[in-house]
Amino acid sequence: MPPIKLTLNGKPWSVDADPDMPLLWAVREIAGKTGSKFGCGAAQCGACTMHVDGQPVRSCSTPIGSIAGSKVTTIEGLEGKVAKAVQDAWVKLDVVQCGYCQSGQIMSAVALLTDTPKPTDQDIDSAMSGNLCRCSTYVRIRAAIHEAAKALEI
Amino acid sequence: MPDGHMTETNRRRFLQVTGGAGVGLMVGFTWTATGRRALAAPAEAGKAFEPNAFVKVAPDSTVTVLIKHLEMGQGVYTGLTAIVAEEMDADWAQMKAEAAPANAKLYNNSAFGPIQGTGGSTSTYNSWTQLRQAGATARALLVAAAAQTWGVPASEITVSKGVVSSGKHSAKFGELAAKAATLPVPADVPLKDPKDFTLIGTHLPRKDSVEKSTGKAVFAIDVAQPNMLVAVVRRPPKFGAKAQTVDAKAAKAVKGVVEVVEIPRGVAVVATSYWAAHQGREALKVTWDESAAEKRGTDAIIKDYKALLSTPGEQVTKEGDVDAVKAAKVVKAEFSFPYLAHAPMEPLTCVVKLGKDGCEIWAGDQFQTVDQMNAAQAAGLKPEQITINTVYAGGSFGRRANLESDYIVEGVTIAKALSDAKVQGGKLAGSPVKLIWSREDDIRGGRYRPIYVHGMEAKLGADGALLAWKHRIVGQSIMAGSMFEQKGKPDNTSVEGAAEIPYDIPNRLVDLHTTTSPVPVLWWRSVGSTHTSFAVESFIDELAVEAKQDPVAFRRTLMEKHPRHLAVLNLAVEKAGWGKPLPKGWARGVAVAESFRSVVAHVAEVSQDDKGRLKVERVVCAVDCGIAVTPDVVKAQMEGGIGYGLGAVLFGAITMTDGTVDQSNFDTYRCLRIDEMPKVEVHIVPSANPPTGVGEPGVPPLGPAVANAIAALTGKRIRDLPFTGTVSV
DSSP: OOOEEEEETTEEEEEOSOTTSBHHHIIIIISOOOSSOOSOSSSSSOTTEEEETTEEEEGGGSBGGGGTTOEEEOGGGOOSHHHHHHHHHHHHTTOOSSOTTHHHHHHHHHHHHHHOSSOOHHHHHHHHTTSOOTTOOHHHHHHHHHHHHHHHHO | OOOSOOOHHHHHHHHHHHTOTTGGGGTTOOGGGGOOBSOSSOOOTTSOEEEETTEEEOTTOOEEEEEOSOOSSSOHHHHHHHHHHHHHTOOGGGEEEEEOOSOHHHHOOTTTSSOOOOOTTOHHHHHHHHHHHHHHHHHHHHHHHHHHHHTOOGGGOEEETTEEEETTEEEEHHHHHHHHTTSBOOSSOOOOOGGGOSSTTSOOOOTTHHHHHTTOOOBGGGOOOTTOEEEEEEOOSBTTOEEEEEEOHHHHHSTTEEEEEEETTEEEEEESSHHHHHHHHHHOEEEEEOTTSOOOOHHHHHHHHHHHTTSOOEEEEEESOGGGOOOSEEEEEEEEEOBBOOOOSSOOEEEEEEOSSOEEEEEOOSOHHHHHHHHHHHHTSOGGGEEEEEOBOSOOTTTTOOTTOHHHHHHHHHHHHHTOTTSGGGTTTTOOEEEEOOHHHHHHSOOBBOOEEEEEEEEEOTTSOEEEEEEEEEEEOSSTTSTTOOTTSOOHHHHTTTSSOSSOOSEEEEEEEEEOOSSOBOOOTTTTHHHHHHHHHHHHHHHHHHTTOOHHHHHHHHTTTOHHHHHHHHHHHHHHTTTSOOOTTEEEEEEEEEETTEEEEEEEEEEEOTTOOEEEEEEEEEEEOSSOSSHHHHHHHHHHHHHHHHHHHHHOOBOEETTEESOOSTTTSOOOOGGGOOEEEEEEOOOOSOOOOOTTTTSTTHHHHHHHHHHHHHSOOOOBSSGGGTSOO
8 A cells, every 4th residue: 555645734744554544543653743632533522633724623533545635734733823822822821621632622723713813602612612621621712712812813 | 539548447458458567657747757868868969959759959940849649630730839839939930840759658648548649639638738848848948058158047038939038149949959958957847827928829820731732741642652552452341241252363363453362351452553453452252241240221220229218228417306307398309310421531541561570650640559559469569669650631530540440450461461471472571551441431431420319308397497307318339348448337428418518407317328239430520429419409499499488598597507608608699699680581599518628609590592491601609618729720620610510410421221331422421512611700718728629629519509590490300310301401
């Protein structure tokens, strides 16, 4: 089988893997980038959220063979003013508790603010309801997204 | 979690098991009592100054606090570090937190006895004096070093924000560290008067926020070791079943699968990657011996428990004579509570590296001493040969602390099986193994909050006075058979929150039926109070309505002799605007509960839409947790407790059909999502008392506050959890 070619965090990435292998495990175990987390393996919790060609996807349920040629961004490769605003807001409001879901939360929040710079609570609910947080940091996630949106206005 | 010390018998047994003669002396241990020099060897240039087991001062003035408790989200890396920083008069920016090694002699939890472990919301409570002393003594040594260096009396030296100064002299901690390390450790260093605190009680940024907001924080699942293998385990479909026949041919044919080994808890598939191990397990064929398994469904278990409500149980509390009371009105209610999985976001994971003379473990380890004991037994080693590297845990809610060390022992038994010379000629011996539970393993793997059934009966006088209260509880004990079991006494984890209540009722009887089942059960965030507080606070609210009184006024009358509870209740209702008008289709409910030495009251506001669907709009919380060391962490724990408790009461349930768990992942074990999270307001009661728990106490009053609001809005009293069985949410 020829290797699968993609771009990971801006760099060419050639993966020798079973095309059915979920993107999450290829990134974690082959590329060694562990910021994206395994929470359910069934696209139910969002802890594994990455950007594929700019769109948030559940990498635990995305076969790597299905996205050959795509640009994959993980939390380790996040950059730009939206990402900075989101991560700064996360730190400013001390959103995290256990922190395990937060890479996925941040990836979803960056995607939301990239498309919708001034989200309403309802926008936030619909964009973020695929990301579970068992510590229930939801109050602060919502506040941090508003905070980041405000910072981006300036 | 076990709260309070082990019994003397169990403590002795524990010491025998660990071979830890003298470990008992370490209960209440403070390093100052040793009277030794700060460092056994003189400090070398460039080395850190380590005045005690908790504090390290580096030459660059970084102060590292060794944290003996697991950081699982509850904020111990921040709160415990703040205690040391306060007494040292350090600058918050120079403070760092680091996991302490597993060492019960130095790092036991004094609320548990000679055991290192985290739980029962005891981390701050049991560390408070210990870490104040550690910080104050480190400060005293730095001051003494400055006094000698500068030739000025110690009394003329001040410390502020990490700078030691006197007149024209000034130095940072790092500059004094080498000298301080040579000085004798003073005994009985005075602690600060709390009115002089400058850090405690203020907003301090969390120490783990940056790592956790950038994907850099390391959890057990992220640990990598050279030549590491990954294992998953096929476990029995029914609790108590055992593997009968194993056909591993197809599993072994999967590319990347290295070996299949039987272990006491199931059959392990070991591979070069998780994906290969997962596929191998899918291909594995196992038949099970179910002769000793639980074959009842949960409906049958609840029915069996309800049948026990008609017979008296083991007496827990008896005041006055309930049966002799003549009442104008008798009110009765029965409640049922399902099994609940903890479902922390990071499924159970550990990495085990087993050698001939030792075993190294990486885990979000919550029960280091117990895990050392169990791992040692599984490995055929001594507890002191087990090294545990405690890393961040992706949540726990009680799950990672269990008396059998289930996932740790699985990891060790797999490593042990691979080290057998008969397995591939022993060539896998010593390979590090990462055990990963899938979400399905987690949801179906047991150690649930037990099923409980409660029967309540109250007698009211003609004037509405509450004259008698009968409370019968039926359920499985978490402690039975463990070192924490208190033989001859009612199981505390079944009755806490019911045995003692903050209401003065002249005649009161509480009794307990303890049941057994092969289904393994465990403490789940707030333990007994997850169900007792729901029953007590729902029933008291119902009695207020029966007595034609306002639920707050009714509670206040009964709570007169409990000023702490009363103050919390009063703060919550005042901030919530109790009695003030709400939009149409909204109602309020209130509940108050003490757990883990703290008192929390919630006022919940619930709305109903035109389709009858209920939504929790807002929760106003008041908490008395003694001194709030880091108030923002306290607030976060209340927010978290509210969300965790709300998801559980609305739709949390593990059910079984003929002994097999019906749920498997987050699609069937529904957890609270952001669109279901209410607005939350947290108010902290000012206090000068030592800190008490915050990780768990936010949970207990949440369920009944919401249920009471639903009753006020719809007239429906919810008796059987979760709420989805009764109302639309």
